[in-house]
Amino acid sequence: MRDVQARGHARPGFAAGLALAGAAVLSLSGCLATSPTLGGGSNTVSGAAGGSTAANANSNLERCDESLGTLAVVEDQSAPWWGYYSRYKLGSTVPVLRMMIQQSNCFVVVERGRAMNNMMQERALERSGEVRQGSNFGQGQMVAADYTMSPSVNFSQKGTEGGRLGLGGLGMLGSVVGAAAGSFKANEASTTLLMIDNRSGVQLAAAEGSAKNFDFGLSGWGWTGGLVGSASGYANTPEGKIVTAAFVDSYNQLVKAVRNYKAQTVRGGLGTGGRLGVQGGTTPASSKK
Secondary structure, eight states, X not given: OHHHHHHHHHHHHHXXXXXXXXXXXXXXXXXXXXXXXXXXXXXXXXXXXXXXXXESOOTXXXXXXXXXOEEEEOOOTTSHHXXXXXXXXXXXXXXXXXXXXXXXXXSEEOOOSTHHHHHHHHHHHHHXXXXXXXXXXXXXXXXXXXXXXXXXXXXXXXXXXXXXXXXXXXXXXXXXXXXXEEEXXXXXXXXXXXXXXXXXXXXXXXXXXXXXXXXXXXXXXXXXXSEEEEEESSTTSOXXXXXXXXXXXXXXXXXXXXXXXXXXXXXXXXXXXOSOOOTTOOSHHHXXX
16 A cells, blocks of 8 residues: 555656656747747848848858849749759749849849739830820830849759767656657758840850758657657758758859850851851851861
């Protein structure tokens, strides 16, 4: 009877210990949340751009003292990479690229996306006579795009590498819950940017960039044999962050290349047949003996 009573008196303390351990594990699981903080995110591209002025731009983003021309960003959503990328439900890459480009002041961005329909709608209203006099939506005001930039995501793989990291005992939590272990995985993304001259169709520049981060996880198993809770510092980080970082790397490399741009030349001129001739051809290189 004494043994039973002793065990009975011990149970309240034991239950309290289990409750404390459970609360600790749940706190690790991210069940507790704080109020949102404005500007408290960790996106690689953030802030704003107004004209040539950038606000709160990433200090690692390349900048230019003067713009090199006007540029439109066009995303080929029929390309194979888009089908894979869209599985992440991240949306178009164009908005973040356009802000990054304007923050750098290396190019002046012009609209060639869906907002173009609204621009043309305003012009149609002006022609119909429905808008006020002096609205001035007449012809000859739109700015041409000197260049077109085309982005692509080469691959974005979550968990390309991994491992287990034992954390050992965690005091009371370790003794009550039973075990805890951590894991880490590497997430990688590679992106490409192509820049085309709109007048000639010549590719002026191309750049590939990449980014990589590691996920660290912590998990514990409960006294009932099931999973009590888990916490992961970066496991639930949106894949978009690593893709965005890769685009920043691509863009930085492209800017470094075009800062010292030197046009490619072909003897005789571009598009006149080139230096490689074929038998019976009519180009200068073909007729050259």
